[in-house]
Amino acid sequence: MALGIRERTLDSSRAAILEAAARCFHERGYAATSIDDVARALQSTKGRIYHHFESKADLFAEVFRAGMDMNYAALEPLRSMKAEAYQLWRRFAWVHVDQMITTRAFQRVVWMGVEMHLVGAPTPHQRALFEELFETRSRYGDIFRKLIAEGRETGHFHFPNLSVANQLMFMTLNSPIFWYSPRTGETRADVEDLIAQVVTCAWRGLGGTEGTTT
Amino acid sequence: MALGIRERTLDSSRAAILEAAARCFHERGYAATSIDDVARALQSTKGRIYHHFESKADLFAEVFRAGMDMNYAALEPLRSMKAEAYQLWRRFAWVHVDQMITTRAFQRVVWMGVEMHLVGAPTPHQRALFEELFETRSRYGDIFRKLIAEGRETGHFHFPNLSVANQLMFMTLNSPIFWYSPRTGETRADVEDLIAQVVTCAWRGLGGTEGTTT
DNA sequence: TTGACAACATACCCGGTAGTATGTTCATCA
DNA sequence: TGATGAACATACTACCGGGTATGTTGTCAA
Known part of the structure; x- marks a missing residue:
């Protein structure tokens, strides 16, 4: 049986709201964004948003989740790869930076969510929701953490403190969400050049051995 | 003539407000911080704050200014130093990271101010005020930008794009404002060890030549 | 074709917050 | 010593924004 209009439009409508919400949160931040702002961006009204999402915090959480889902999905094709940790890191980092650039509104929301932590999540239900999302984010981070830890043991990376190195690495890899903005006439090659610079910097x-930048 | 109570208390009272405001903005962000929040942090009321500052945006701007002033003041002793650019960069970067850690609430506000840019500055007066502060911030950034540009010419740094390299460098140097949090029993030596790691990473x-890490 | 329900739009409520208007206290100085 | 004004506190207003209650319209299944 073919899908009815309802089944076909529901997901796309929800997705459109998430997209608009991501843009608004990205531009103005969580607190400064009103539900009416998001509705305006959709050329629509509050009713539509509250029909699909319980609250503002819930909407934010779902944008967060969507961003993380995109990251996992982007990494998935590489998860089965067999190679040295430091080589895997290059691949993973490249995909990660690509994500930061191409889905930066969502990734910025993920960042904001981690920053806000649990400030402004009054109900236990929301706290639990965010806890779960943070764990997801944490597990994602551990993928990279493990790689650089292993890379250090094999002598391909050199740094004194794992946690600090991990922080600094993610800071560099995530940084496009703050300063990247698409230029007019920008090609995919330009973007890939940017990604390469970011990955190389990280x-x-x-302390990656120079020359091994394959 | 000795200073009267008024002269002595005015600056300290203003400074106390700035300090409390910095902490509040740091913890909750600009939009989520109410003037009453700042007043509560001071064990005081709104009246006191509005007596010293025109508006919330003005208070925020003054915290921003204070943060930048601290940065310039910290760099001042080094401005007269004569040395190769890449060596100067090390010193400057060290002081900068130290600032990010020791005055991080203010520095976080500076960051937020740059991020927000001019969103939420409705009056022309406020727009002009922020324009001025951003220029101050921009000139501060140029100090480092010039150093790494010169360092590249002398062959001590290696990167393809100056603007990108500058962004990534500041991202690393500024990063403690996001993840640093003082540990119990932490000594100055611990902090300096951290600073060293951040500077080395940047x-x-x-592309600084290894070994030249003096 | 009709009842039910999804997918919205509209209208409304109410708590919180920026900003103001108005005390109140106390140091300073003529 | 009394007048003045700085440095606040208190009381109040106006508005905005999250959330809700209530229409309205189109779809689909029986």
Whole structure:
């Protein structure tokens, strides 16, 4: 049986709201964004949003989740790869930075969510929701953390403190969400050049041996 | 003539407000911080704050200014130093990171101010005020930008794009405002060890020649 | 074709917050 | 010593924004 209009439009409508919400949160931040702002961005009204999402915090959480889902989905094709940790790191980092650039509104929300932590989540239900999302984010981070830890043991990376190195690495890899903005006439090659610079910077920061930049 | 109570208390009272405001903005962000929040942090009331500052935006701007003033003041002793650019960069970067850690509430506000840009500055007066502050911030950034540009010419740094390298460098140097949090029983030596790691990471990211880490 | 329900739009409520208007206290100085 | 004004506190207003209650319209299944 073919899908009815309802089944076809529901997901796309929800997705459109998430997209608009991501843009608004990205531009103005969580607190400064009103539900009416998001509705305006959709050329619509509050009713539509509250029909699909319980509250503002819930909407934010779902944008967060969507962003993390995108990241996991982007990494998935590489998860089965067999290679040295430091080589895997290059691949993973490249995909990660690509994500930061191409889905930056969502990724910015993920960042904001981690920053806000649990400030402004009054109900236990919301706290539990955010806890779960943070764990997801944490597990994602551990993928990279493990790689650089292993890379250090094999002598490909050199840094004194794992946690600090991990922080600094993610800071570099995530940084496009703050300063990247698409230029007019920008090609995919330009973007890939940018990604390469970011990855190389993070690689060097980890004390990656020069020349092994394949 | 000795200073009267008024002269002595005015500056300290203003400074106390700035300090409390910095902490509040740091913890909750601009939009989520109410003037009453700041007043509560001071064990005081709104009246006191509005007596010293025109508006919330003005208070925020003054915290921003105070943060930038601290940065300039910290760099001042080094401005007269004569040395190769890449060596100067090390010193400057060290002081900068130290600032990010020791005055991080103010520095976080500076960051937020740059991020928000001019969103939420309705009056022309406020727009002009922020324009001025952003220029101050921009000139501060140029100090480092010039150093790494010169360092690249002398062959001590290696990166393809100056603007990108500058962004990534500041991202690393500023990063403590996001993840640093004082540990119990932490000594100055611990902090300096941290600073060294951050500076080294940024140095490597710029393609600084290894071994020249004096 | 009709009842039910999803997918919205509209209208409304109410708590919180920026900003103001108005005390109140106390140091300073003529 | 009394007048003045700085440095606040208190009381109040106006508005905005999250959330809700209530229409309205179109779809689909029986």
